[in-house]
Amino acid sequence: MDKYFTRTVLYTCHDISNAEYGVFNCNLSNDEFVSKLLDRSWALSMPEAKIHQIKIFDRREGGLYGNISFLNNTQPHLGEGTVDKNQHLPSFYIVRDDLLHPLVNGNKARKLDALLPLLQDNFVTDVVTCGGCQSAHAAAVAVSCAERGLRSHLLVRGEEPETLTGYNLISSLYGNVIYVPRSQYARREVMLATHAESVAGSCGSVEGLNDYMEALFAKRAFGKQNVLQEDTVKFPDRKVVIVNEGAGDAVGLLGVMRLVQYLSQNHVFGRKQAIKIVVDSGTGTTAVGLGLGALCLGLPWKITAVMLADKIDGYKKAEERLISEFVRSCNSPLLSAILGNVNDGVVHWVERSIPRKFGNILEGEVQECQKIAQQTGVLLDPIYTLAAWNLATQLGQDASEDAKVVMLHTGGTLGMFGLAQRYKSYFQMLKGGVSSHL
Numbered sequence: 001m002d003k004y005f006t007r008t009v010l011y012t013c014h015d016i017s018n019a020e021y022g023v024f025n026c027n028l029s030n031d032e033f034v035s036k037l038l039d040r041s042w043a044l045s046m047p048e049a050k051i052h053q054i055k056i057f058d059r060r061e062g063g064l065y066g067n068i069s070f071l072n073n074t075q076p077h078l079g080e081g082t083v084d085k086n087q088h089l090p091s092f093y094i095v096r097d098d099l100l101h102p103l104v105n106g107n108k109a110r111k112l113d114a115l116l117p118l119l120q121d122n123f124v125t126d127v128v129t130c131g132g133c134q135s136a137h138a139a140a141v142a143v144s145c146a147e148r149g150l151r152s153h154l155l156v157r158g159e160e161p162e163t164l165t166g167y168n169l170i171s172s173l174y175g176n177v178i179y180v181p182r183s184q185y186a187r188r189e190v191m192l193a194t195h196a197e198s199v200a201g202s203c204g205s206v207e208g209l210n211d212y213m214e215a216l217f218a219k220r221a222f223g224k225q226n227v228l229q230e231d232t233v234k235f236p237d238r239k240v241v242i243v244n245e246g247a248g249d250a251v252g253l254l255g256v257m258r259l260v261q262y263l264s265q266n267h268v269f270g271r272k273q274a275i276k277i278v279v280d281s282g283t284g285t286t287a288v289g290l291g292l293g294a295l296c297l298g299l300p301w302k303i304t305a306v307m308l309a310d311k312i313d314g315y316k317k318a319e320e321r322l323i324s325e326f327v328r329s330c331n332s333p334l335l336s337a338i339l340g341n342v343n344d345g346v347v348h349w350v351e352r353s354i355p356r357k358f359g360n361i362l363e364g365e366v367q368e369c370q371k372i373a374q375q376t377g378v379l380l381d382p383i384y385t386l387a388a389w390n391l392a393t394q395l396g397q398d399a400s401e402d403a404k405v406v407m408l409h410t411g412g413t414l415g416m417f418g419l420a421q422r423y424k425s426y427f428q429m430l431k432g433g434v435s436s437h438l
Contacts, residue, residue: 030298033334037296038258040216041117043144044109047262050096051078054376055089056396068393072376080270092278092396092405094378095263098385098413103170106411107279107286108140111247113255116144118212119241125204128196129243130155130180130188132359134418136411137246139167142175152176153199155192157185166417188245196240204238212241213251213329246283248318250325256289257296263406264299274300274403276395280388280410281305284318284347290408291346292323296338302403304348304395306387309358315349352387353394359383361419366426369416379413 053076057069076093100109119127127145131138131154138154145152152175156168160179164172171177184191196206243249263269277294281287287305294301307315323346327335354362365382372389373379380386392407420427 030296030338033332034257034261034293034296037330038254038261040114040254041121042255042258043113043116044100044255047258049259049262050074050099051268052076052094052096052376052378053091054094054378054392054396055091056393057089070372070375072378074377078268080266080272090397092392092407094392094407094409095259096378096409097259098379098409098411100411103143103414104140106136106409107256108136108247108411110255110259110289111137111249111252111285112140112144113258115209115243115247115249115251115255116148118209118216118251119150120148121216122207122212122239124150124207124239124241126151126153126199126238126240127243128153128155128192128199128240129247130157130185130192130245132157133161134167134415135171135246136167136415138177139170139174139414141243141247142171142173146174153178153195155180155185155195158182161418161421163421165421166414167412168418170414192242192244196242200238200240204240206240206242209241209243209249209251210325210329214331217330244283246285248283248285248322250322250329252285253289253292253322253326256286257293260290260293260297260299260301264297269404269406271297271299274302275406276302276304276403277406277408278304278306278388278392278395279408280384281307281315281349282309282384284310284315284349285322286408286410287347287349288319288322291319292326295342295346296335302348303346304350304391306352306391307349308352308384308387312349315347316345319345319347350391353390361423361426363426366419366423367429370430378409379416381413381415382419383415384410384412 053073055071055073057071058067073091097106097110099105104112127141127150129138129141129152133156135154135156138156142152142154154171154175154177156171156177156179158179158181161168168177178195180191193206200206264271269275277290279287279290284305284307287303291303293299294303305315310318323339327339356362361382365386369380369382369386372386380389388407388410392405395405
């Protein structure tokens with residue numbers, strides 16, 4: 001996977017003394033390496049998530065996605081080697097990350113898991129990020145910063161809506177929302193940098209997340225303290241950090257890798273069972289984190305990501321960028337060696353079953369979400385999580401598949417409030433209840 005090392009020197013273990021790389025030396029096993037990598041402060045007190053099993057009934061054709069019914073087993077038998085009494089029924093598992101926090105849930109919580117303590121350890125005062133009007137990421141940053149006494153500055157694409165609702169309302173309550181013309185938003189890097197400089201002012205500074213992560217790994221490698229001593233260091237009036245749209249930063253991978261480590265424990269899915277993990281993808285960061293975690297732990301897992309916001313070339317470039325930044329930050333020859341054996345990336349990117357322009361929904365999809373909610377108690381949204389659910393259903397029905405299918409619920413369901421404003425006719429259909437053909 002040489003493409004990941006365009007700016008990273010690839011060494012063999014014999015080229016470098018173990019002392020030079022401290023906790024990331026080449027004598028570590030994969031498990032030890034990941035454990036050292038994840039030995040840090042976290043925003044989530046524990047990596048656990050509830051796991052449910054969705055049973056699939058009736059394969060007859062009909063309706064938008066077939067005349068399929070679902071049943072939720074909220075207490076499935078997990079653990080390596082466990083035999084499902086009803087294994088003759090098609091099913092898939094769902095990791096309920098949507099239940100992690102009332103407002104900061106799903107992959108948003110995972111991507112901020114390592115990021116937020118890093119900000120606190122470096123005494124950051126202000127965070128600048130961006131997103132669409134119903135950005136779950138922007139709302140998650142706003143809430144998380146407010147909980148920690150940080151100021152958030154949220155650059156939101158487009159015009160202020162007449163009525164604030166959903167994630168837009170949450171962002172406005174917890175953070176400082178600035179609406180940005182779409183033409184200006186199209187140049188995200190310039191927009192974010194310019195606003196960060198204005199927030200910092202003449203007495204402040206704008207600092208980089210990747211610089212923080214590289215410094216942290218360097219300190220740990222040489223046995224130094226992870227946290228600066230506030231009483232011995234003089235800081236500028238404001239320390240401003242930019243968080244990319246959707247937390248598409250290398251540090252965001254760590255929280256997702258922590259989830260993979262948890263899921264691979266013997267009492268959950270274990271290390272030996274082949275697993276197909278399905279996830280919907282906006283920026284692609286979560287999928288890359290899942291793939292990187294599975295690769296580093298040597299798991300027989302395949303990560304399949306449904307592309308929603310870009311084409312495959314864009315997602316592959318994002319994968320290369322994230323992993324390149326991650327490798328550079330870790331500066332670990334062992335990680336370089338692991339990735340050097342991969343030829344086609346760590347994620348299998350696929351199109352949505354019915355492709356469409358990002359942000360659009362089709363007639364019948366809101367009712368499909370209603371049906372699933374009423375049958376299983378799992379709330380989906382038609383932009384993101386319904387796409388992953390449909391693929392998980394398809395894979396779960398495939399009797400030829402030996403692998404367990406696991407869907408990661410990425411949260412984001414408050415975005416339904418915004419969709420209800422945009423697609424009033426589709427949501428009007430809910431008043432009559434679930435149609436019989438669904």
